[in-house]
Amino acid sequence: MNIIVPLRQVPDLVEDLEIDASGKDLDREWLKYKINEFDDHALEEALLLKEDVGGTVTAMALDGDDVDKLLFTAAAKGADKLIKVTGDFPQPLSSHAIARALASAIQGMDYQLILIGVQAVDELDGQVGVLLAHYLGVPHVSVVTGVQVTNGKAVVHKEYAGGVMGEFEVTLPAVLGIQAARQTPRYAPVSRVRMAMRKSTIEEVSASDTAAGGTPEIRKLFKPEKGAGAQMLDGSPEEVAEKIVSILKEKGIV
Amino acid sequence: MSDVLVFAEHLQGNFTDSTFELLGKGRELAAATGDHLVAALLGNGVDDMVHQLGAADKVVAVEHDQLAEFNPEAHTLALKAVVQAVNPAIILIPYTSMGMDLASALSADLDIPLASYVADVRVEDGKLVTVSQMYGGKVNVESEIAGNQKIVSVLAGAFPADAGKKEGSPAVEKLDPPAELSNLRVSFKQLIEPEGGDVDITQQDVLVSIGRGIQSEENIPMVEELAQKLGGAVSASRPIIDNKWLPKSRQVGKSGLKVKPKLYLALGISGAPEHIEGMKDAELIIAINSDPNAPIFEYAHYGVVGDLFDIVPVLKEKLG
Numbered sequence: 001m002n003i004i005v006p007l008r009q010v011p012d013l014v015e016d017l018e019i020d021a022s023g024k025d026l027d028r029e030w031l032k033y034k035i036n037e038f039d040d041h042a043l044e045e046a047l048l049l050k051e052d053v054g055g056t057v058t059a060m061a062l063d064g065d066d067v068d069k070l071l072f073t074a075a076a077k078g079a080d081k082l083i084k085v086t087g088d089f090p091q092p093l094s095s096h097a098i099a100r101a102l103a104s105a106i107q108g109m110d111y112q113l114i115l116i117g118v119q120a121v122d123e124l125d126g127q128v129g130v131l132l133a134h135y136l137g138v139p140h141v142s143v144v145t146g147v148q149v150t151n152g153k154a155v156v157h158k159e160y161a162g163g164v165m166g167e168f169e170v171t172l173p174a175v176l177g178i179q180a181a182r183q184t185p186r187y188a189p190v191s192r193v194r195m196a197m198r199k200s201t202i203e204e205v206s207a208s209d210t211a212a213g214g215t216p217e218i219r220k221l222f223k224p225e226k227g228a229g230a231q232m233l234d235g236s237p238e239e240v241a242e243k244i245v246s247i248l249k250e251k252g253i254v
Numbered sequence: 255m256s257d258v259l260v261f262a263e264h265l266q267g268n269f270t271d272s273t274f275e276l277l278g279k280g281r282e283l284a285a286a287t288g289d290h291l292v293a294a295l296l297g298n299g300v301d302d303m304v305h306q307l308g309a310a311d312k313v314v315a316v317e318h319d320q321l322a323e324f325n326p327e328a329h330t331l332a333l334k335a336v337v338q339a340v341n342p343a344i345i346l347i348p349y350t351s352m353g354m355d356l357a358s359a360l361s362a363d364l365d366i367p368l369a370s371y372v373a374d375v376r377v378e379d380g381k382l383v384t385v386s387q388m389y390g391g392k393v394n395v396e397s398e399i400a401g402n403q404k405i406v407s408v409l410a411g412a413f414p415a416d417a418g419k420k421e422g423s424p425a426v427e428k429l430d431p432p433a434e435l436s437n438l439r440v441s442f443k444q445l446i447e448p449e450g451g452d453v454d455i456t457q458q459d460v461l462v463s464i465g466r467g468i469q470s471e472e473n474i475p476m477v478e479e480l481a482q483k484l485g486g487a488v489s490a491s492r493p494i495i496d497n498k499w500l501p502k503s504r505q506v507g508k509s510g511l512k513v514k515p516k517l518y519l520a521l522g523i524s525g526a527p528e529h530i531e532g533m534k535d536a537e538l539i540i541a542i543n544s545d546p547n548a549p550i551f552e553y554a555h556y557g558v559v560g561d562l563f564d565i566v567p568v569l570k571e572k573l574g
Contacts, residue, residue, distance in 0.1 A: 013390045013524065016547060026393070041496065095370075099362070118354070121389045121526075124397070126358035126368045126407065134362035139327050139439040143351040143509065155443070158326075159509045160265055160351045161410075163448030163502055166324060171439040177354070179509065180496035214361055216369040216384060216397035216404075224387075224394055224549065230541060230557030240558050241568040244540060247556060251538055253460065253517050254484065254573060 001055035001149060002111045003046040005079070006102050006128070007070055008061065009033040010120050019221045025092055026221070035070060038117025044181035045147055046115045047078045053149055056080040058111075062089065062101055068202060075196035076188035082200055087207035095123045096214035099131035104209035106136060111173055113154065118143050118177035125215040133175035135209075141168055142177035258284045259314075259342035261333060262293045262307060263352055265324065266445070269306055271415045272348035276408060277309040278417025279375065280346050284311075286377040287343065293424070294336040296329055298322035301426075308422020314340055318431035320438060326355035327440040331432045334363060339429055342403065344382060346375075349407045351509065357407040368405040369397055371527070373412045382406075390526040391549035410508065411531045451503020453487045459516045460486025463506055463533070464494055467522015467543060467562055471499045477521065480566055483573040489513065491529045507532035521562045525550030542566075 011017060012032040020027040046057045058081040059074035061067045071082040085105040090097050106114070114136075116129040133140035145165070146157035149172075158166045159179060170176075188196075233243045248254045260276045262269060277293065284291040293310040295303065299322075300315050307313050316332040333356055337345060347357040349371060361368035369375075373394070374385040382404055386395045399406075455461060462481040468474065474488070481488045488504065495505040506513050508528035518536035523529060525541070525548055533539070534553050541554035542562045551557040558565065 011389060013392060014545070017389055017392050019393070026389075037493070095358070096361070123370055124386055124388060124395055126361055126370050127354060130355060130358035131362045134359050140355065140359070141326050141440065142354045157446065158351060161270070161509060162511055163505070163509075164265065165446040165448075167443040167446060168325070169441045169443055174439070184497045214365065214367050216367060216399045219383070219396045219398055222394050222396065223547075224391065224552055229552035230539075230554040232551075233556055233558045237560065237564040237568045240560060240565055241572050244556070244558075244569060245572045247538075247540070248484075248517065251516070253538070 001049070001053055001113065002058065003049060003055060003113045003115060004058045004060055004106060004109070004111045005039070005043045005046045005074070006060045006114065006116050006132070007039045007043065007074060008036045008098070008117070008120060008128070009064070009066065009070060010036045010122050013121065023220045024218045033066060036117045036120040038119060038178060040185040041181040042115040042117050042178040043074055043077065043079070044183065044185040045178050047186070048182055049113070049147060049149060050078070058083060060085060060102065060105070062093070062098060063087070069193070071202055072196040072200060073188050073193050075200040076192040077186050082202045084202050084204050085207050086204050087210045089210050090212035094212070094215040095125045095128045095131055097210070097212055099128045099135055100209040100211055101207035102128070102132050103135035104207045105205045113172060114175040115178050116175065118179045124218070127177060129175050129177040136175070138173050138175060139170055140175040140177065141170060143179045144176045145180050146182065147176060256287055256343035257290045257292050257340055258287070258344045258346065259292045259294055259337065259340055260310065261347045261353065261356060262295045263348055263350060264297065264303065269303070270348070270350065272350055272408070272410045274309070274415040274418035275411070275413040276346040276348060276418065277307065278415065279408070279413045281309055281417065283344055283375065283377060289343070292340050292342065294333055296321045296332045304426055305421055305423060307424055308420035309418045310424045312425045312427065314427050314429060316429050316431050318435050320435045323442045323445065324352050325438070325440055325442045327438050328435055330356055330359040330363070331434050334360060335429055335432050337364060345403065345405045347405060347407050349409050353407055357405050361405050366403045366405050367399050367401055368407060369399055370407040372406050372408045373527070375406050375408065387527045390524060391530070392547060409527050409531070411534065448503060451501050453503070455487055455489045455504055455506065456511055456513055458487045460484045461489045461506070461513060461515045461517070462486060462519045462521065463489040463491065463523060464521050465491040465523030466493045468494065474499060476566060480570050483570060484517065486515070486517070491523050520550055520554065521566065523550055524548045525553060
C-alpha cells in the first residue's frame with residue numbers, strides 16, 4: 001500500500017507571535033517554525049500502517065524555508081520517498097492554495113491513502129486535507145484516531161464531542177484527516193536525520209495548479225484584548241501558593 | 255437569494271449546542287440583511303425534530319437512509335443539494351468534527367470562499383466581516399469575504415445558544431435526495447460510546463487539569479497527589495490524551511468532555527479555543543502557565559505566570 005503524507009510547518013506557539021508592519025501577517029523574520037503536530041501524528045500512523053500491511057510512505061511538502069530538513073526528518077523516521085512540490089505559490093499561502101498545489105502534484109501518482117493532519121493553527125480558510133480530497137475527487141474522513149486497512153478498504157474511527165466515535169468503512173484511495181496516531185509520534189535523533197540527509201534524495205515535482213482564491217481577504221491581525229481576563233497573582237512560589245490556598249478557603253473548596 | 259443558511263447539526267437524535275448558537279447568530283445576520291433564516295436538516299425521519307428549529311423561518315430537509323447517521327460523503331452531497339436549492343448568501347457551519355468534513359468540502363466543490371476558526375461574524379456596510387481565532391487563540395484575524403456566497407465555519411461556544419433555542423413550526427420543504435447517495439464510497443458502520451473511565455470528570459467538584467506544560471508522563475503522579483489533596487481528579491487537554499499519557503475519558507474540550515467543576519486548576523494549559531470550549535463555564539478557574547501571553551489567562555479568574563514545577567510542590571505542602 002502506498003501512503004502519501006503531506007507535511008507542513010507552522011509557527012511554534014511557544015514563541016511570541018508579533019504582527020508585521022502591514023498589520024496583515026505575522027512578522028515572519030524571526031519566527032520559529034515546527035512541524036504541524038497533527039501532520040506528525042499522520043506520519044506516525046502512516047509508518048505504523050506500513051509496518052502492519054507493507055508498502056511505502058511518501059513524505060511530501062511544498063517548497064519553502066527549511067523544507068529539506070522537514071523531509072529528511074521524515075526519512076529518518078522511516079519515510080521511503082521524499083517529494084518537494086515546487087511552484088510559484090500565491091502568498092500568503094492559504095489552505096486552498098496548498099491543497100490545489102498538492103492535488104496537482106499528486107494527480108496521477110499511485111497511492112491508496114493520503115494521511116494528513118486534521119487541522120493546523122494557521123488554517124484561516126479551511127482544512128487542507130478536506131480541500132485536497134475534493135480537488136482529487138476522492139472521499140475523506142476528518143478527525144480520525146484509528147485506521148485499519150483490510151481488503152482494499154480502510155476502517156476508521158472519527159471522533160465527535162463527548163468521546164463518542166463513528167466507525168466508517170472507506171473505499172480507497174481516500175484522504176484521512178488524522179487527529180492522533182495510535183501511539184506518540186516517534187522521535188528522530190539528529191544523527192539519524194544527518195544520515196538521512198546523506199542517503200536520501202528529495203525528488204522535485206512541480207505543481208501545475210498555483211491558483212489563489214477561495215479565501216477571505218485579511219483586513220488585519222490583532223492580539224486578543226488583555227486585561228479583561230484573570231486577576232494575576234504575583235510573588236514567590238511560596239507567596240503564590242499561599243494566595244491560592246486562601247482563595248480556595250474563601251470559596252469553601254478546602 | 256441572500257438568505258442565511260445554518261447547518262443543523264445533530265448526533266444521537268439531539269441537536270448540538272452549535273446548532274442553536276448558529277441559529278441565534280443567523281437570526282441576527284438575516285435581520286441585518288433583511289432576509290430569511292433557513293435551517294438545513296439532514297437525516298432520516300426528521301419530522302419530530304423540526305419544532306426545535308423555531309428560530310428559523312424555514313427548514314429545508316433531505317431524508318435518506320444514508321443520512322440517518324452522519325456520513326462525511328453523504329452529508330456533503332445532501333448539504334450541497336440544499337445550498338443549490340436555497341442559494342443562500344451566507345452559510346453557517348459549526349467548526350466541529352462534522353462541520354470540519356462539510357465546510358471545506360462545500361468550499362472546494364462549489365467554489366465558495368470560506369472563513370474558518372470564526373469567533374465573530376457581522377455585516378458591516380453590506381460586507382460580511384469575520385474574526386477568526388488563529389494560532390491557538392494567540393492572534394485574531396479580521397477578514398472580509400467577497401462574493402455572492404460565503405461559508406463561515408464557527409467555533410463551538412462562540413455565541414449564546416439561548417438566542418437560537420425557540421420552539422415553533424417553521425415551514426418545511428423536503429428535497430429529493432441526490433441520486434449519488436445510493437453509490438457512496440464512505441459507509442457508516444456504527445457509533446462507539448466512550449468506555450466508562452475510572453473517573454467521570456464531568457461529576458468532579460475539583461479538576462486539576464494538565465496540558466503540554468507538564469512535559470512528560472513521569473510528572474503526572476505529582477499532579478495526581480495534588481488532585482487527591484483537593485478531593486478531585488486529574489483531567490487534561492488534548493495533547494496529553496493524544497500522547498496516551500492519560501485515557502480519553504480524562505479529556506476536556508472539543509473532542510473530549512465539557513466540564514463545570516467548582517474549581518478548575520489549569521496547569522501548563524495554553525488555552526486553545528478547542529480547550530476553552532470545554533471548561534469556560536467552570537465556577538472558579540485558576541491558571542498557572544509560564545507564558546504570560548497564554549490565552550488561558552483571558553478566561554481564568556486568577557492567573558499565575560510561573561513554573562508549575564515550582565508552585566505545585568509548595569501548594570501540595572500547604573494543603574497538608
